[in-house]
Amino acid sequence: MSNAYDHNAAILVAVDCTILGFGDGKLKLLLFKRRVEPFKGQWSLIGSFVKPKEGVLEAATRVLKDYTGLQNVFLEELSYFGNPDRDPGGRVITLAHYALMRIGEQDEQLVEKYNAQWFEVDKLPDLVLDHRRIVEKALEKLRRKARYRPIGFELLPQKFTIPQLKSLYDAIHQKNLDRRNFRKKILSMDIIEKLDEKDKTGSKKGAFLYQFNREKYDALVARGVNFEL
């Protein structure tokens, strides 16, 4: 490799992915057993070095696919973590990302192969390096983002009930919203459609399933509508 800037010191650049999901009324994080020294065997986010001819987001997408089998999930830049001594293995700057996915959609064989496991975000084990801080920042960002973008839908199954949706927002914002007001506001946005089916796993009576209207949803996102709840 040769280029015009060779006199400058090169640094290792990695990407890491914070994978968030939602189940049983809780926000969850998918963790993996680290497979390289140092700290081999401890819980970790997934990551990889960025390859010389690969874009950064491309690298994050690759990592996500390699470890979960999933493409086309919500994946976005989070922040850099570039402290010179953050990694005793060497000077590595990591570009942290966060992904939102539906629990259960990931490839089970891969999950097993890599010893992956979902943890509730408020019951996390110790993580390697500064991954704990990365996760905290991802949660902050999720909370902020959920205020101006209906990001929650990325975390629910295609068909969901309104109580499920409310419980997701409760988990994200760590508060307990009013059922009636929540329903009113969501319905007034006109982005979800009622189906004829009911989901009976949550109650005897059963709750109607909804799905969201992708077009209206995208239009809303594009307009940058306020999504405070």
Added chain:
Amino acid sequence: MSNAYDHNAAILVAVDCTILGFGDGKLKLLLFKRRVEPFKGQWSLIGSFVKPKEGVLEAATRVLKDYTGLQNVFLEELSYFGNPDRDPGGRVITLAHYALMRIGEQDEQLVEKYNAQWFEVDKLPDLVLDHRRIVEKALEKLRRKARYRPIGFELLPQKFTIPQLKSLYDAIHQKNLDRRNFRKKILSMDIIEKLDEKDKTGSKKGAFLYQFNREKYDALVARGVNFEL
């Protein structure tokens, strides 16, 4: 240099700073003549490679100080730009930042030395590499940030009038707010204090100068108050 990850390819990492200011009712950007090949002599953001033992934010702070003489200005991470072919001079990932400062406070000798110049953000010259996109992203971020943080104060002189403050928000949000409602809302936040002086540059009658109360301002920021206008 030797470390546990040596088998991986190292990449050059840079920081760039988008410097925004406000004057004459317009948002402005401080640009510099690039001093290295390729594209030497063209308009550019300022930047530098991150040194081996230097943190990333530290590098951005250093750059800002070296080119403007200023420390303690608002400086924050923006985004990475990591396309493998974004820079024909080599594979460089840049970690873009944005800074907000008061026009006129920068060191004039340095500005002259580096051929720096303020441009209105909607009348920018061509910029090197992908710096145009970086600037656009910085403006988006500023607009978004200004909604939940009274960020505007970083851009005004210590003493300012309410019409000036309104004109700043008009410039940021590209709309023309109602004078009376603006005044009412700002004053209701109880973060600015009226002084006995008037500024007569804007009108014959003159407008009272205000300064903001740092403590109340910080408390508001910490509480994460809504700042929609």
Added chain:
DNA sequence: CCAAAAGTGTTATCGCTACACCCATGA
């Protein structure tokens, strides 16, 4: 004296909050 910007107050509307009762059903 007049042009130009600064300063002020009220009203109507909208959205949010709070809150209580009936419904459907499986056990």
Added chain:
DNA sequence: TCATGGGTGTAGCGATAACACTTTTGG
């Protein structure tokens, strides 16, 4: 039949939006 969660409507309040006239003063 009853316990459990699902579904609905309304009234009060606070914030926002719309809007017009008076004040000051340099030229």
